[in-house]
Amino acid sequence: MPFCPKCRYEFVEGVKKCPDCGTELVDKLSEEQPVSIKWVPVGTLQSSLYGDMAKELLEKNGIPALLITDFFHGALTTTGTSMPGSYAKVFVPEEKTFQARELLKNYVDIDLE
């Protein structure tokens, strides 16, 4: 998998340049300490299934994504009818939030942060 040596993101095969900084991608990162990523939430989906879709969409577009399901279980719902797996919260690295929001709002039914 190609990596951007600057941003340290992994991209899909075939990508030659980093879409963010324009740096030529490399096959492997050097031995330097990895930059720690600050994960921020971009939005909440109504089921873990949609969460998986959102994650896949983001990753296809070169945005690393974390999915936390049931994040709000018991906290957001006042009805008490929430079932396990009924919420999924998507996290992306802080510098990718704008890009992630743009993608998600067009393709996924999501409550953006």
Ligand SMILES: [Zn+2]
């Ligand atoms: Zn880059």
